[in-house]
Amino acid sequence: MNHSLDLPTRSKSRSSGSVECLGQSFPTDEARREHFIGRLRAGIEELHAKLDVPFTTVEDAIARMGSVEGWPMGDAEQNRTLAGRMRSADRGKGLLQRWKDEVGFPHGEIEDILRLSDPPYYTACPNPFLGEFIEAYGRLYGPSEPYHREPFAADVSEGKNDPIYNAHSYHTKVPHKAIMRYILHYTEPGDIVFDGFCGTGMTGVAAQMCGDRKTVESLGYRVEADGTILQQEPGENGKPVWKPFSKLGARRAVLNDLSPAATFIAYNYNTPVDVAEFEREAKRILREVEAEYGWMYATLHKPTAEQLERAVRALENGVDPKQVTRDQSLPWGKINYTVWSDVFTCPECAGEVVFWDVAVDQQAAKVSDEFPCPHCQVMLSKRELERSWVTRLDTAINQTIRQGKQLPVQNTYSVGRTRFEKKPDAFDLALTDWLSTQYPDEWFPVDRMMKGGETRRNDPAGMTHVHHFFTQRDLAVLGAVWQKARMSPASRLIMLSVTSVHPEMPPFRCGCGYKGVRRSTRSAR
Template sequence: MSADRLEALYAEPLPADRTGALYNAFSYPTKISAESVALFVACHTNPGDHVLDVFGGSGTTGIAALLCERPTERMVQLAAKRGLEPVWGARNATVYELSEIGTLLARVMTHAPEPAAFRAAAKRLVDAAEKLEPSLYSAVSPSGDAGTVRQIIWSDVVACPRCGAETTYAVTRVRYKPLRFDDRFTCVCGHTGSPDDWVRVLESVRDPWTGKTTKRRRRVPWKVYGKSSTGNWSREAEAVDSAAEAGSLERPLPGCAPIRELKWGDLHRSGYHQGMTHLHHLYTARNFRALATLWQLIEDEPEELREALRLLVLSYNAAHSTLMTRVVLKKNSSDFVVTGAQSGVMYVSGLPVEKNVFVGVRRKITTFAAAFELLHGLSGQAEIVTGSSANLHLADESVDYVFTDPPFGAYIPYSEINQLNELWLGQTTQTEDEAIVSPAQGKGVSEYQALLTSVFYEVSRVMKPTADATLVFHSSQAAVWRALEASLSDAGLAVTAASILDKTQASFKQVNGHVAVSGDPLLRVSKRLPSAKLPPPAATMDELVRVARSSHSSAAPATTRQQHHNYSELIGRALVDGVPITMDARAVYQIQGLA
């Protein structure tokens, strides 16, 4: 595509488009829609070209390359909106990824099974699991009818700091009419204070699955949501609900159940993770049993469908099956809204949720089948490699385009989070070559930069002289941006244009981090410098910030979301103009009066 057309491609933000079957088939942190990535692939390449991703994540670039053969309506709309006319047709891709779960996802999606065969096998799988465990999620309705659990809200047990009387965290915090969390509670002894001052009650329990005794926070079922022949219902938990959990723990597990130790690192918290030494401690016994039952039954299905079925089960696992599943309050709602785990962390709240795994996996079947209908039968070739991209097997100057999404410094410790799925697979991520800032791994910014540099050297080596790369990156810290900038420069690469990946819904860490930054910079990178490059408009980042502040003050008031784009936009300008990055987001916002 001509240079002016490529300029149009980077002239406005790229929507993350984190919706639809291709995205929802698997929950993966910071993932971008394959349809959005496909627009960049199609505009930078021609049919038959070779596309590379060196930080493959969930395999989005490989999926995008294949989709160019059969563009979706959304892809056509994205191109038309920008006045772009890419030549659609099959591309080929190579995707490198360190994680076992990432490459499983990439393999399945780029070699999609026949949708009808998958759908039949998946329904057969869940049916067989429910037949083996017919009473696993049994529950009685408020009227005494037999029913099935939809979800259970559990609660930590807490004790009054004055008299030691025990109650539940839910009782101290939750109020109805209207539904809200209260920040004051009065004990039977008369003591009044913040519920956060109530002490979490600990218990010593013998774990029959490890044979060891552990001390952990005591949790009890608080509210049960179910379904009977008369419809959905909810009620307060009863003794029988606690007995059902105890019964699930006492029975032997399927032989495939991974009773494996967790390798805690930067995400471990001594409070809510107390006593959680093994994978199954992150689940209720019932949910762990349900997953193990499904996992074992996969072996009875045709070999060509097993990886897709494993992915189906794991797609529900980390986001919805563990004690990290949560409730949230929504305005004017009469009851809690149940949601999944927070992306990028391993937080366990005082009100964790146990969802019915069989019901959840069954619901996922339709989403996966829809994704496979888009991807099955495409003619492009995608090679998925589990390993470090610091040593690519590709020939010199053999790649036409690179689209990649490197780890953002210390932003998300992927290997630690990936354990939730990879321990089921029997192989966890090898962390030696993981490009990350991690105190637990002994990696600071300099180690992170060195790992990035080794990868970008390889990228530069395999890129054709006229090829481009597109990088998505995010950080609120100047030191991390300098590490990226230096690693690109050392590898002989230069940033030639910048845009924004516009995420309509910011991640948990973007919203709750030290400084809110949204709109990840999207960088065009080349092996060559532009033939005609204007001198930078400012010699320092401080001058860039002040120029931007002046332009913003004369414009209409910006929304909060637009304000949080400011730092990303400034970083893009600095990288293109060669301005040293010397300021964190906090410093920029202070100058602009946004902090």
């Protein structure tokens, strides 16, 4: 489990000024982080010191868990129940590993957990500061305190075009404005809201936005000068009247999810941002990456036969492609994206069939169910085709791989502000071939796709590892952006922005062989 705490009293700036956190004052935000990182480290190290032993008996496990002082472990009865469940675990696992499995504690290295965490606001593991958070900001509903809310029965419909919602994609995501209606209905300012399956943290965003007058009014409510929120209800004569039902003010949120990726996104969604610093750093990184790798996205714009031949000959003679694309005597454009097509084999004549060329009707914007083989004219359907294969050495993983053959079939590019489309010419194909043999120096992920029917559905096409879903130039650009983001003062938000772009990258969205066509290769701009 990974936890994130939303503290509206937290300073809106991550500057060098003094900050207050969980009732303690610190001269700077960095001092706050160092203090709580130290406590988090001490707690995790104590867990390892006292629990990293073989599992022997339930009583021994209870005693060892009870001896931990720097981490909340529960009472004796809870530990006995936990130890009873751990007893039936895999015999090859020790006490610490069994305990981590039960409580949802990641098995990563201590330094990795600390590097991801920003305690007490966010920890990439169960948050040991939850008790202090509740003690500092929570309050019990006493029997003398009146509390009554009718069930929330109104229809809720919110669009998904809000900039906050679209800042990062995630499955089953709920717009924060929809959640706000429930929070305003059931809670008061300062109340604690818990979301045990927080995803990207929209509940935390909603809790904070309950203190924003403009956002509350955008929901159709009215906000009085004293912060009273009114909604329209049917009056005695049937006419709508404005009646108070809530108060303007931020609520505090505890966000939890089993997914480290989800809570990382949730943390960044709910963390104060230095907008000026982020914009400055993002523009700097994009400028630097464009200067370093923009040449990979160069294409010739309506070249003469002589110009095309000269550019191709230069590549064939071993001239550095970067130098070729800097030849100002040639008419250059910048590729925005490239359409790639699967290549199949005709079962009748064994000729290669480029799916885009035979099946895609660009004018009608549809894919034909049947089409003639360009070689023997026999009518075919995609189900009858056999995939054409390419076998090559993947130097990134040092393995010989067999992948479905794909070819670039259309470039969409720009010259100035004008967009054009063209079929890749001889230079485009030559540059693509050269780049396909050049893995970048920058780090890029080469992990095997995780187990699962959806995550490994492209295995039959030879797309088995993460880097197979990107072209080499995509890997170069993303690797460079990632490395520069890690070194940036605004690293967390820029890295979040990079991951938010990933689902929009065409290879991820379309996948390999989606109807035989996929888009890829966005420019570095």
